[in-house]
Amino acid sequence: MTFDEIKSKLKNHTIGIAGAGGLGSNCAVALARVGIGKLIISDFDIVSESNLNRQYFFRDQIGQKKVIALKENIKRINPEVEIITNDIKLNEKNIVEIYKDCDVIVEAFDLAEMKKILIETCLSELSEKPVIIGSGMAGWGNSNDIKFRQNENLYICGDEKSEIAVDNPPLAPRVGIVANMQANTVLEILLAK
């Protein structure tokens, strides 16, 4: 497929991004660059200085709502992408309402508790929908431990073991690998259609 053919396929699709932190911001930017049609991005947080070691925000955006700042950054890269933002904390109820019409959902939370809520809600109420999870990416090095596998409609990206801790923080390189692996999986699903 040429890039023009790829873009013309991607522009008809909608991707849900659940969380606009390290995974969500980088995955959304990658999808915008290749010409995805529409992104539905949800996050309740604001940009802080500690986010800048891995998240797609700029120093002068500290204090802004993440969804607003991310929309602005994506528009500067590709103004063609339609972006719906929800400044909201996701839960079992609103996940279904917000993401039910997406072609694929990208799980992009920080906390394992939230990852679990999203996955369980999708498995029980949106079971036909592909969900791409990021799990295990803290620290540095060990690139070969980061892998991809599919379990029915769940697609799992990450090393599935490196948990964040004070002495094992999430950092741009490994978080970026996983975020881009999630974006790459979106393409794999959409371009196979």
Next chain:
Amino acid sequence: MRITLNNRPESFDKEKISISELLKIKNYTFKMLVIKVNSKLVKKDAYNIFEIKEGDNVTVLHLVSGG
């Protein structure tokens, strides 16, 4: 009985076991798990009562924080 656990064959010398027993036997001590049996989600409040039987396909997904 024989089951498939995370794509690998496993056998146990019991006719059936609960999910809680399975997690104990396999020493899965992780806090955040998503468990599917034959493609269907089993929630945490059913781990003590849900019985895994011969031929079941069990997926235990372990979630770690970070993103």
